[in-house]
Amino acid sequence: MPEMPEVAGYTKYFEKCALGRKIASARVRDARIVRGLAAGELEKELTGRTFVATRQHGKYLFAQTDGGKWLIEHFGMNGRLWYFEDYGEAPKFDRFLISFESGGALSYVNPRMLGWIGLTEDPGGLIEGKGLGPSALDPLFDYGEFKRIFSGRKGEIKPALMNQKLVAGVGNLYADEILFQTRIHPEMHIARLSEKQLKSVFDTMKEVLRTAVERNGDIGSFPQEYFLPHRRKSATCPACENELETVKIAGRTSYFCPRCQKKEPGQNR
DNA sequence: CTGGTAACCTGGCCGC
DNA sequence: TGCGGCCAGGTTACCA
Incomplete structure (x- = not known):
């Protein structure tokens, strides 16, 4: 859990x-x-x-x-x-x-x-x-530091979000939630993210975790537009009703919406 | 530096 | 009811 x-x-x-x-x-x-x-x-x-x-x-x-x-x-x-x-x-x-x-x-x-x-x-x-990174909800952990950690980094966004040495606290489920809300494909490369997207990942991470802490991590009580209440096999996207897909990234199952979350820059809504 | 893989453990669930 | 196979919200050593 x-x-x-x-x-x-x-x-x-x-x-x-x-x-x-x-x-x-x-x-x-x-x-x-x-x-x-x-x-x-x-x-x-x-x-x-x-x-x-x-x-x-x-x-x-x-x-x-x-x-x-x-x-x-x-x-x-x-x-x-x-x-x-x-x-x-x-x-x-x-x-x-x-x-x-x-x-x-x-x-x-x-x-x-x-x-x-x-x-x-x-x-x-x-x-x-x-070698743990800053604790995700630490108020002193701001976008400046997040940007310093992520910019110039290679590889895909999802493994990086889950990497405790970069940011401590985000795991497989919340990484899926954050990437869904920012409409970024989990396999999107960090180098291809725009500044705006990177900022959005940071803001969304804070917002999602704050919301989850308020609700004691009880996914059933999350807002319905959130991803996690829908994160299961053969479920549909809460935004567009498209069927969700899964892909293995770094040995873990990632759920995402193939329509809302695009891998290429400029294709995100 | 980065990522893929397997391993660590054990239980729950599905299908036969 | 039983058993095999697969999956699971984490970490980490090892390899390419």
């Missing part, structure tokens, strides 16, 4: 149910999910601590304890958080469980085991080390 809007939702969720609460126990249910340190060390580091702050960068969630260190959570393709008070509500695929002294527990759920958790003293250092 998680692209940037979902992780924004998880961050709020984390704050609501974990911030300011003392950790009674932390249990790693599947050691493969932990990266960079032993599962036992992570458990020990968190037990008895209290969460004091959160931070989000792209698809990463960080949560700081009063010990100073930050818990890292990356959700992969299917990860999510689930808070419960009654053990009867414990979720399936619970990989990491934090129980609070005052009752209740927060589960890091991850069916496919893609994604990971860890610990760092410095989220900024981790972001830099991974």
Whole structure:
């Protein structure tokens, strides 16, 4: 599930149910999910601590304890958080469980085991080390910087939009939404985009992600003129009713409208 | 530098 | 009901 809007939702969720609460126990249910340190060390580091702050960068969630260190959570393709008070509500695929002294527990759920958790003293250092680009909705991330990152770059627009080293937070689904709204074919080469189109990609990215965050990533509640509610096999374009097509780009399925989204410059509406 | 591919994992769904 | 095959909203090592 998680692209940037979902992780924004998880961050709020984390704050609501974990911030300011003392950790009674932390249990790693599947050691493969932990990266960079032993599962036992992570458990020990968190037990008895209290969460004091959160931070989000792209698809990463960080949560700081009063010990100073930050818990890292990356959700992969299917990860999510689930808070419960009654053990009867414990979720399936619970990989990491934090129980609070005052009752209740927060589960890091991850069916496919893609994604990971860890610990760092410095989220900024981790972001830099991974070479992540600016977080997509960061207010300081403006068009000037976006243009600097994209102009002069070769290759197709869609893989670039999904490249976390350029911009952190956009994944396969939201890239499709952004390119549909800007009427740009996913295989369009960056070098062939006009300045106006590039600006439009940036503005649309911000607008789409803001809208998605507001609606907690719930695609069903998106405006009907949006692409994602229609993004499925044999569906039709919300703008022109043409049947949608798919193409594999960078190993992922891209949905697009062959009539609204053209590959050649000057053919876009 | 850029992109294609496969691999990492596991579950859900479709068709036979 | 069972099984094979395919797909899945991410990342990353490796190759061309």
